[in-house]
Amino acid sequence: MAKATxxxxxxxxxxxxxxxxxxxxxxxxxxxxxxLRGELPLEVQDLEDEIVGLTTRLENFSAEIADxxxxxxxxxxxxxxxxxxIKKYEEQRENxxxxxxxxxxxxxxxxxxxxxELCEKRIREFTAVKEHKSEEQQNASSQLAERKLxxxxxxxxxxxxxxxxxxxxxxxxxKVKEIEAKIEPxxxxxxxxxxKNARNGLGVVxxxxxxxxxxxxxxxxxxxxxxxxHKKIIVCEYCGRILVxxxxxxxxxxx
Ligand SMILES: [Zn+2]
Numbered sequence: 001m002a003k004a005t006x007x008x009x010x011x012x013x014x015x016x017x018x019x020x021x022x023x024x025x026x027x028x029x030x031x032x033x034x035x036l037r038g039e040l041p042l043e044v045q046d047l048e049d050e051i052v053g054l055t056t057r058l059e060n061f062s063a064e065i066a067d068x069x070x071x072x073x074x075x076x077x078x079x080x081x082x083x084x085x086i087k088k089y090e091e092q093r094e095n096x097x098x099x100x101x102x103x104x105x106x107x108x109x110x111x112x113x114x115x116x117e118l119c120e121k122r123i124r125e126f127t128a129v130k131e132h133k134s135e136e137q138q139n140a141s142s143q144l145a146e147r148k149l150x151x152x153x154x155x156x157x158x159x160x161x162x163x164x165x166x167x168x169x170x171x172x173x174x175k176v177k178e179i180e181a182k183i184e185p186x187x188x189x190x191x192x193x194x195x196k197n198a199r200n201g202l203g204v205v206x207x208x209x210x211x212x213x214x215x216x217x218x219x220x221x222x223x224x225x226x227x228x229x230h231k232k233i234i235v236c237e238y239c240g241r242i243l244v245x246x247x248x249x250x251x252x253x254x255x
Contacts, residue, residue, distance in 0.1 A: 014230040024204035047151040061137040215239035
């Protein structure tokens with residue numbers, strides 16, 4: 001009778017450890033899917049924001065180029081007006097009655113000539129600005145085209161991953177239910193609590209190189225022996241994670 005109880009107990013704890021380790025594997029897979037999905041929507045959002053930004057930049061460039069083009073036209077009109085004045089003054093100078101009138105007209109002509117030079121200088125400056133803006137506009141435009149392609153690609157990937165992982169996640173969640181049914185509620189609650197508090201969502205870890213696979217603190221030899229016996233559920237005294245030995249984990253990793 002005592003022997004039977006002992007055998008039953010042994011099987012039960014080892015089974016529980018296997019169940020816990022398998023549960024950890026499956027929920028870690030679900031975590032991975034979430035991470036995968038969690039990054040792509042962000043990347044898509046970033047691209048969409050960038051596209052909005054570039055579109056605004058392009059609109060600004062167009063407005064600035066239109067302004068500077070109008071300014072160049074204005075200076076050209078001023079040159080035409082100055083040339084007309086010069087022509088008029090030169091005709092008047094042909095018919096002057098005295099030196100004073102001649103000098104006054106000559107001064108006016110000189111003044112208009114300087115005005116024309118100033119306009120030409122402005123036109124050169126505005127043209128340089130226009131060329132620079134046009135170049136920037138072209139860069140932004142090809143950048144926008146690239147980002148739009150990137151966005152299309154990322155959106156495609158995201159749709160694909162959502163499609164793919166939806167099925168996989170459902171399968172994994174079914175598996176979780178199956179495994180959880182094998183674990184007593186109290187232990188399951190404990191596992192969930194440990195997992196929630198642990199970084200990386202690991203509630204069950206393997207002993208690696210004499211240390212806890214969760215917090216990497218050394219585990220005393222006697223405790224490691226106990227872990228290997230699979231007769232008790234043993235938690236790390238530092239981080240509280242449930243510990244399993246490599247042999248038990250490897251047996252589960254094979255299926
Ligand atoms: Zn630990």
